[in-house]
Amino acid sequence: MLVKVCGMRDEAALAAVAALAPDFLGFIFAPASPRYMEDVLAPEQVQQVPTSIWKVGVFVNATTETVLAKARQFGLGAVQLHGHEAPAQCEELGEAGLLVMKAFSVGSAVDFAALLPYVPFCDFFLFDTKGAAPGGNGAVFDWALLERYDLPVPYLLAGGLALEHAAELAALRLPGLVGVDLNSGFETAPGVKDAHRVAQMLQALRLPATT
Numbered sequence: 001m002l003v004k005v006c007g008m009r010d011e012a013a014l015a016a017v018a019a020l021a022p023d024f025l026g027f028i029f030a031p032a033s034p035r036y037m038e039d040v041l042a043p044e045q046v047q048q049v050p051t052s053i054w055k056v057g058v059f060v061n062a063t064t065e066t067v068l069a070k071a072r073q074f075g076l077g078a079v080q081l082h083g084h085e086a087p088a089q090c091e092e093l094g095e096a097g098l099l100v101m102k103a104f105s106v107g108s109a110v111d112f113a114a115l116l117p118y119v120p121f122c123d124f125f126l127f128d129t130k131g132a133a134p135g136g137n138g139a140v141f142d143w144a145l146l147e148r149y150d151l152p153v154p155y156l157l158a159g160g161l162a163l164e165h166a167a168e169l170a171a172l173r174l175p176g177l178v179g180v181d182l183n184s185g186f187e188t189a190p191g192v193k194d195a196h197r198v199a200q201m202l203q204a205l206r207l208p209a210t211t
């Protein structure tokens, strides 16, 4: 199971979580988020994350030019598009050499047909809980809605995940599911991750499957 830890904005927590070697670390470039990091982390602090970890810039309706400029400045290898970005923008960013993750908000149903135009241009999808904010709402959606997923793009599951979900997630078998995204459930304050809790989750998710 791949693990992305999102919303890094505290230098000490960044170092502690990076030392745990998650697969992805997310940095939020949306100014309205309490996890917006450009005011507290310098590009060099992001660049020094080990190259074995994908550095993911999380953007909400930013232009391609802005995303590419931030990717160059902060040394991002991947982008997560968390707004209403079009398939053509995913294509442009992929052609620029970035790994592209498109996030979709899930309410009481998922319209998989609406995702079809994104399929050729995304490396991953990310399903997150619909809420008042574009992301980081801290609420879980009904994962059973993904049982009918039949698209060829692998996805990460997001939305309110916390340690209490560890056993259920480790046993979860859903078509296309390849990873999880950890955020507010692993914080002591917005953007300050608790490396101890992250370590416990990584251990639970990386244990060999028993079934």
Ligand SMILES: O=C(O)c1ccccc1NCC(=O)[C@H](O)[C@H](O)COP(=O)(O)O
Residues within 6 Å of the ligand: 006, 007, 026, 028, 030, 033, 034, 035, 058, 059, 060, 082, 128, 129, 133, 134, 135, 136, 137, 138, 139, 158, 159, 160, 161, 181, 182, 183, 184, 185
């Ligand atoms: O986390 C935010 O503040 C945020 C704000 C705006 C766009 C995206 C944001 N987060 C992106 C993520 O990938 C989060 O990890 C995801 O929304 C799940 O968050 P949570 O419900 O807190 O687990």
